[in-house]
Amino acid sequence: MRVVFMGTPDFAVPSLQALVEGGHEVAAVFTQPDRPAGRGKQLKQSPVKVFATEAGLKVFQPPKIKDPLTVAELSELIPDCIVVVAYGQILSRAILEIPPFGCVNVHASLLPHYRGAAPIHWAVMNGESVTGVTTMLMDEGLDTGDILLQREYAIEPDETTGEVHDALAEMGGTLLLATLDGLAKHAISPRPQDGEYSYAVLLTRDHEQIQWGRSARELHNQIRGLNPWPGAYTHFQGEGLKIWRSRVMPNLKMKNASIAVQREAPSQPGQTVGIEPDGILVQTGEGILKLLEVQPAGKRPMPARDFFNGRRATIGEAFS
Known part of the structure; x- marks a missing residue:
C-alpha cells in the first residue's frame, strides 16, 4: 500500500x-x-x-x-x-x-x-x-x-x-x-x-505535585505514572525533590527499632517513619510508602537512602 x-x-x-x-x-x-x-x-x-x-x-x-x-x-x-x-x-x-x-x-x-x-x-x-x-x-x-x-x-x-x-x-x-x-x-x-x-487531559504542574494525604497506592501510581516525564515532586528541608521510584508497603508493622522509631503521637502524612537498606518509609493518608529513588533539584537521580543520609535527616522529618 x-x-x-x-x-x-x-x-x-x-x-x-x-x-x-x-x-x-x-x-x-x-x-x-x-x-x-x-x-x-x-x-x-x-x-x-x-x-x-x-x-x-x-x-x-x-x-x-x-x-x-x-x-x-x-x-x-x-x-x-x-x-x-x-x-x-x-x-x-x-x-x-x-x-x-x-x-x-x-x-x-x-x-x-x-x-x-x-x-x-x-x-x-x-x-x-x-x-x-x-x-x-x-x-x-x-x-x-x-x-x-x-x-x-x-x-x-x-x-x-x-x-x-x-x-x-x-x-x-x-x-x-x-x-x-x-x-x-x-x-x-x-x-x-x-x-x-x-x-x-494534558498534564499540568498540579498533576505532578505529591499530596501526602492520598493513599500509598495512589501516590505510587502517580510516581510511576510520571516516570520518566515529567516526574512527581515534593519538598524536603525546604528544597524541591522529584521522586522517581517507590513501593507500597502493605500492612507494614513498625517493629524493628533499628529500622524505625516508634512515636507516641500518630504519624502525619508526609512524615518519615523509618529507614531501610533500600529506601525511606513515609506515612501517607493510608498506608506506608517506601521511596526508592529520588532526585534533588539540579542533581542526578540517586537512591533515596543516600539522599536521606546526605541531608543528615532524622526519622520524623516530613516531606511537604
Missing part, C-alpha cells in the same frame, strides 16, 4: 519502522518542525524525522498541516492511506478525504477510554491493570473515529509510564501492519465507539 506517514515523537517511530520493513511504499513522512531544545536552544529534530532521514524517506515539516498548499502537496502524493501516530496537529476534512482507504490513527489506549493527549500517563496514574492500542479511521473529532483493531496490554503493578510506552509503541507497529493488511483485503469492518468514554 502507498502510505503517507504523519508522526513526531518516539512513540511513532516503531509504526514507521514497521511500514518500511513491512514492504509498504512510504511516499512521504510529515512531522512537526524542528524545535529549540536544551540550554543552548539549538534546533532539535523529532525522533520521526531522524528515523525517516536515515531511511532515505522524503520529509515534510509544515507549520500548519491545514494550509491549502500543504493539502495540495498531500493530494499530489496520491496515498492509498494516511497513517497518523502522535503527529501533534489536527487534520482537516479536506485531508481526511484524500486517501481512498482513509486516515488510520494508532492510539495508545483501548478507545473510547482515554481519548486525548496523555493516555499512557493517565492509565498508569489511575492504576489501570489493562490498557492497549487501538487503530481507528479518523474523523474530525478528537479520537472519536470508528475502531478498526484493538489489542490489550496488561500493566504490572510497579510498571512505569516509560515501560508501558515502549511496549505499546512496539505493539502499535504490529497492529498497524495487521490493520493495513485487513483494509487492503476488505476484511475489517469499522465499528463505532460505543459505551462510556474518558479523556486523558
